[in-house]
Amino acid sequence: MQRNAVCALLRAHALRATDPHEQAMTAAVLAFVEAQPACLERSCAPGHLTGSAWIVDRPRRRVLLTHHRKLDRWLQLGGHADGDADLLAVALREAQEESGLASIRVLSPELFDVDLHTIPARREEPAHLHHDLRFFLEADGDEPLVISAESKDLAWVEIDRLAEYSTEESLLRMARKTPRRR
Numbered sequence: 001m002q003r004n005a006v007c008a009l010l011r012a013h014a015l016r017a018t019d020p021h022e023q024a025m026t027a028a029v030l031a032f033v034e035a036q037p038a039c040l041e042r043s044c045a046p047g048h049l050t051g052s053a054w055i056v057d058r059p060r061r062r063v064l065l066t067h068h069r070k071l072d073r074w075l076q077l078g079g080h081a082d083g084d085a086d087l088l089a090v091a092l093r094e095a096q097e098e099s100g101l102a103s104i105r106v107l108s109p110e111l112f113d114v115d116l117h118t119i120p121a122r123r124e125e126p127a128h129l130h131h132d133l134r135f136f137l138e139a140d141g142d143e144p145l146v147i148s149a150e151s152k153d154l155a156w157v158e159i160d161r162l163a164e165y166s167t168e169e170s171l172l173r174m175a176r177k178t179p180r181r182r
Contacts, residue, residue, distance in 0.1 A: 002040065002085035006033050006049065009087070009133065013111040019173060025116040029131040039131070040081040047129030051090030052078030054112055054134055055104065056159075057141030060180050063159055064139065065166075066098055067152040070122065074157075074165040076174070078132065087133040095137060099154060100146025104139045112136035113177065115170040134174065 010030040017023045038044040054076050055064040065074045079094035081087060088109055095104050113134040121127040145154045157165050162175045 003033050003037070005085050006039075006087060006133070009111050010114070013114055016110075017114070021169075022114060022173065026114045028116055029114055029133075032131055040083050040085055042080050042082065045126075045128070047131055049081040049087065050078055050130045050132045051081060051087035051094065052076050052132050052134040053091040053095035053104070053137045054174050054178070055095055055099070055101075055137045055139050056107075056178060057156060058138060059141075060138075060178060061159060062141055062156040063162065063175070063178070064099060064101075064145075064154065065157050066150070066154050069150055069152050071119075072152075073168070074155075074171075075168075076134065076171065078134070088135050091133075091135045091137070095139075098148045098150055099139075100148075101139045101143055103143050104137050107136040107138050109135075113170070113174050117170065136178075 007030060010026055014023065014026045017026055033039050036044055039049050042048055064077065066077050068075050077095045077098045078091055081090050084090050092104060111133055115132045117130055119128055119130055141156050147154050159175050159178055162171060
């Protein structure tokens with residue numbers, strides 16, 4: 001079963017997560033994956049799995065954010081699983097497609113963060129939930145960026161100044177968890 005690997009990632013993360021809200025979301029996402037055979041497909045009406053990339057530069061002082069075109073917010077890069085149970089591969093693929101970066105490398109195959117959030121209704125698409133599995137990646141902060149059609153802009157943002165771009169707790173939580181190099 002494809003979902004077994006996703007469940008294993010979530011169970012392992014549940015043992016490491018220290019934030020009570022994130023612990024509750026991890027439990028909710030795990031229950032969702034166990035109950036919804038189509039959780040990897042966009043057609044899954046209550047919601048679906050997404051893979052995101054928390055991309056830091058090598059000194060780990062900056063994070064790469066996209067100004068999402070549809071949502072009009074600064075967010076981490078990522079996207080829909082579209083049937084792929086390897087959510088790390090999804091996060092990497094989306095990060096490369098949305099940034100043009102070739103230097104992206106995985107810092108850990110374990111989940112870095114889990115979030116559950118509502119995507120508002122648009123045109124013929126009803127509001128739905130994104131069950132977002134997030135991974136910790138690194139890239140060369142000097143490599144040129146390529147803005148995709150999904151973004152209004154891309155920016156390397158000082159982690160200490162992240163609140164100037166977003167007040168979303170899920171982003172601020174990842175900033176707090178980011179280990180810094182000295």
